[in-house]
Amino acid sequence: FIVAADWIIDLGPGAGPRGGHVVAHGSVADICQSPESVTGQMLQRMGIQQQPTSEKLTANDGKTPVATARSMLKLSDCCRHNLQNITVEIPVGVVTGVAGVSGSGKTTVVFEGLLPALQQQLGLSSDASHNPGTLDGANDFAQVMVIDKGLPGRSPIATPATLSGVWIEFRRLYAQIREARRLGLTAERFSYRHPDSRCPGCRGTGSILVSDLNGATWWSTCPECHGRRFNRSTQTVAYRGFTVADLLSLTIEVARQHFTALPRIARGLDTLQGLGLGYLPLGQSGTTLSGGELQRLWLGRCLSRGMPGVTLYLLDEPTAGLHAAEIELLVKALRQLTAAGHTVVVIEHSLEFLRQVDWLIELGPGSGPAGGRVIASGTPHDLAACATPTGEALRFTGHMLSN
Ligand SMILES: [Zn+2]
Incomplete structure (x- = not known):
């Protein structure tokens, strides 16, 4: 959105008491030329120096990580809500982004498919009221950790x-x-x-x-x-x-x-x-923490304490309200989890986040009955070559250059 804007006002330079100043304003080109602007620096690193058009694609920084997974978590026969009896394969030990237009079935696959299927396998849930699907390849997992908007902490006793x-x-x-x-x-x-x-x-x-x-x-x-x-x-x-x-x-x-x-x-x-x-x-x-701050505090807890067994982390739009520079920090933190042998699955809309993950799964093509299918999967580079909503968005915004 920022890249498409005619005029940008960049506030900062930092957060809280370290922010509060207008550090740069002007067109995309002006912002990029301001050394004080964190936004400008981010745009430059993405290879964006001016407003891109659909015809004129800009190169990305070429830092796309390569999936290093050795095995796959496979959820099949998934037919909850609008899911059309689909199979989803998630590489173990990497960060996977689940993308797709609103209502395409992202939350259903992750929180009503993957989560209850693993909970049942771990003996953590005996809820048999609906069939989440068949899960294979999860034998090494000892636990599942959900980091979403429903986390406890929205009370004055929590800090x-x-x-x-x-x-x-x-x-x-x-x-x-x-x-x-x-x-x-x-x-x-x-x-x-x-x-x-x-x-x-x-x-x-x-x-x-x-x-x-x-x-x-x-x-x-x-x-x-x-x-x-x-x-x-x-x-x-x-x-x-x-x-x-x-x-x-x-x-x-x-x-x-x-x-x-x-x-x-x-x-x-x-x-x-x-x-x-x-x-x-x-x-x-x-009570005054944002949803994103809360999720990152819990993530910090997991990172500094370490988890006793191999864990599947499920996150729901953790980038809400984050600046591109902060998204980069978040991805780094998630990579610490995968480096420790855990697997991370993130539902996201943020293209800045999605372009940095190891693996992408896109649901769609539309929402509701018009969605519910896996329409693309692969590395961000693979997806940028696809004629899907996420693939086209990655290309059009200059987040990812098609191969
Ligand atoms: Zn008091």
Whole structure:
């Protein structure tokens, strides 16, 4: 869309407190010539220097990864909703994008086919109310992890610190401080959920629910702790001048600068920064996190903790609201999962994302009864040579040069 626009206004340069400036404005060519513009740099890397037309295709950066899968996950006899008794083959150990126009059956294949079929095979579900299809090639999988819009975390008690799993490491650190040991404060006591540690006014949420005469409700900063979540006694212990309540007010990026010497904490914070989340305060209320931020926090948790067995990751439009530069970070993070032997399947519309995956499956050709079939599969380069909606979109926008 940006490439097709007549006039572009690029805001930034970073996110949160590091953004807020107009870094470039003008045509595609103007944006590309601005060294401060992250968008311009992205467009240049995609080989776009001016508005492309359908006749004049631009070259991509040639970085298309080659599928390295050794085996296939095969889901056959899939006839849920509009799916027309299809077979879907997903390469194991790589990132696969599931594309197609809205209503073509992407969500049905992944969340009503692949997911329940593997859950049944793993003995995690006994729901026999519908047949998800026959799954072959899944014997090596130990678990399935869904990272979608329905993840828990949209409450004021959830924060980037707890959602990402990094808070447990901070709590262990604070419990080792001499003053904490003298007071008998264990790691559990440095949780803002603990009854003896949390602010009694807001029960550790840092905010209280208020309502007006019309019945409208919203979260307001707790007047007792001013959003710090902890009671006074827990705030007598400090590491390098920071109490646990101070810590919650730091962004991930700033916290990383202060905790360089502690490998487990540094690694956890590095992972989150690598996902483009450095601007988030550790204690930001879960009610104000976007769906994309939430998905990436969970992804950070999986990346820094590691999963005990071979896992199939299923993601639903994780790029929603992300800039092209952040999409690149997301793809990098997903590649860390596949490098560790896991398999990733992502439902996506973003061409910027789809052009970077290892393998694509396109459903369609239309939506509803006019969809429900696999109309193309292969590498992004293979798809760019197809006369399908996704293939044509990859070509037309200059995301991918047809072979
Ligand atoms: Zn409070």
